[in-house]
Amino acid sequence: MSTVTNTAAAPYSLATLLNGMWKENPGLVIALGMCPTLAVTNSFVNALTMGLATLFVLVVSSAVVSLLRSFVPTQVHLVTHLVIIATLVTIVDIAIGAISPQVYRALGVFIQLIVVNCIILGHAQGYASKSTVYRSALNASGTGLGFTLALLCLGGVREVLGTGEFMGAPLFGERFEPWAVMALPPGGFFVLGGWLLAISWWKRRTGKKSAGVEQKQAA
Amino acid sequence: MxxxxxxxxxxxxxxxxxxxxxxxxxxxxxxxxxxxxxxxxxxxxxxxxxxxxxxxxxxxxxxxxxxxxxxxxxxxxxxxxxxxxxxxxxxxxxxxxxxxxxxxxxxxxxxxxxxxxxxxxxxxxxxxxxxxxxxxxxxxxxxxxxxxxxxxxxxxxxxxxxxxxxxxxxxxxxxxxATPLALQKFEHVTTGLGELFLGTTAGCTGETSDALILLCGAYLIARKFINWRIPASTLGSAFLTSLVFYAADPEKYPSPFFTLFAGGLILGAIFLASDMVTSPVTPLGMWVYGGLIGFLTVIIRLFSGQLEGVMYAILLGNAVSPIIDSLTQPRIFGARRAKAKL
Amino acid sequence: MNSDSLTFIFLNACIMNNFVLSMFLGICPFIGMQGNLKTAVRMGMTVTFVMVIASICATAVNLLLAYLHLEYLRLICFVCVIAGAVQLVEMLLKKKSPALHGALGIYLPLIATNSAILALALFQSLNQYSFIQGLAYALGAGAGFSLVLVIIAGLRERLALPGAPDVGRSAALSLIVAGILSLAFMGFAGVGY
Known part of the structure; x- marks a missing residue:
């Protein structure tokens, strides 16, 4: 029995990780959990902090939920999961406040809002409560890394266009005219919309190509 | 054939x-x-x-x-x-x-x-x-x-x-x-109506001459290329809203004529709000739409940090025009009015 | 306008700092929602209703935690109390008012974990609003949320017409539309200052 699960789990690992990172990339492709994504991604550092915080909560909550899965009755699943996630978020909140008060002020309430990130609760409910610790933590890391990547894509574009800087360092010289709108809320919508469009365009193109190759092979 | x-x-x-x-x-x-x-x-x-x-x-x-x-x-x-x-x-x-x-x-x-x-x-x-x-x-x-x-x-x-x-x-x-709107808002200097009407003031490239815009608009309306209801309701509503504030406190708020002729209200009402694609199609809907735009323009000009409200007002009007359309759809002849259930 | 006045709190939450358009809160429902005015109105009403409940809960929790000096437990308490309260209200509605439950019920559990609700409670405690101010804030936020939800639903009904490109049915266009709306709402920036 154990050998069977082991062999099944071995090819699972990298594929699971990559699957979460790209194919089902939570921030961009599924477009879930965008609420905290957009509000604080006006700079790269904010996006990075937010992404890492989410990653931490996601991985640890998955592991804990998965550990407790045989002890928690189904009726109180939701509440237990919420308490676990909220506890972890409180820890992250206090930790960020202690490490960098400046970033903490910029992110404000939005760190605490990680609690209601659809991805985390969805992962706890849909995946972690049904699979082993190793597997759910691995899957969670993939999803979390993908989410961080998506946040960085947003934060990078918005910071470069909106301020002409990257991580605080000016990129284009002093007289560059920043596009103020990119750092404002509408810019967040536009940049995320733009990324989604670009990805769907790219996927359609590669899809067409591979379909064409298959047709040729069939002929 | x-x-x-x-x-x-x-x-x-x-x-x-x-x-x-x-x-x-x-x-x-x-x-x-x-x-x-x-x-x-x-x-x-x-x-x-x-x-x-x-x-x-x-x-x-x-x-x-x-x-x-x-x-x-x-x-x-x-x-x-x-x-x-x-x-x-x-x-x-x-x-x-x-x-x-x-x-x-x-x-x-x-x-x-x-x-x-x-x-x-x-x-x-x-x-x-x-x-x-x-x-x-x-x-x-x-x-x-x-x-x-x-x-x-x-x-x-x-x-x-x-x-x-x-x-x-x-x-x-x-x-x-500074444009007449800026002069009015920040320095309480009101530009003369004649100057506003002729358009020899500072302002956006094409918004200054109200006389010319009205003339060109009249041509389009006469040839039925734009519907007269939208400019009429927009300008009318802006005039009335402004009149209410002016009557309440003539010291603080500009006169309704100033509201009408300063800034891009007339250009917006005639050439931007009346765009057929983004405005309602029912006659009643057009009145509602224009009325909303005129009202919002005055509110934004008087109370927000922006100088000119026409652009924002028309965008908001565009946004609600599908809703206005579906609410003002005329009853099909003979059909009973369905009870609004929400 | 005084920044503590009820009118300002209401307008601020509804228009100037709209939860959806300037704080990106609670976007998930409107991205996922199919264009339908009726659904949007119901959903908006439900959100407003839950927001009022959350506001009342938040005031109570804040008082209790301040009394016990356990402020660091605020987040955990908010999450549990709001989720619990919403579930209680749902059961109550089912029993007492099946009609209202029929209209709002299906969205209630979904909305209990919506970011806009928790954000409302958090912002309310951040700004240290009184009970009445909190209610005004909740009503304003709910009204603003419903407004945007209804506008987007109306637009989506138009965008879903045949002939629109595939993009028109995707989340990307919803986001672009929200971006344009957000630009339009910038016209109200600075109202009341």
Missing amino acids: SANPHILELRTSPHVHGPNSVQTIMSNVMFALLPIAAFAVFLFGISALALICTTTTVCVVTESLVCKLSKKESTLGDYSAAITGLLLALTLPPGMPLWMAAVGSVVSVCVGKALFGGLGQNAFNPVLVGLAFIHAAFPIEVSSWTLPLAEGRFTSFMGTTLTVPFLSPAAFDGITG
């Missing part, structure tokens, strides 16, 4: 077509805009001319590129891209750096129109999408105005016009002047 007389040609409705094609309407709107553009060039010189040429060219080029990329038939023939460019230039300040105007034009055509599926399917007026983007992206440049009839306007460009792309303008002109 068909080559073979035995084949019966079947078509779905509509069977009766009006005489106005998209092309006739658009070319007439274009003709109506030309005098306004010409007057703008007279007031602000070659900078205005360069601005108008830039936005129009960029819009047309972007449109043809979009058509090529999406493998659609070229839609340049319906003049809509050119009109978008022309209107965008007329709603920008004359000294606008050309590259920023070009960015706005690309946003107008791509985000405002092409993403929605082209002319006829856009939810917002493309001109206003580009304009609002410019307002949010380059707030300083878009609120730096120049006085009209400056000396040497036909021989040299304004200092800001020829800015290197992606850089900020080196220096703003010495002859900048």
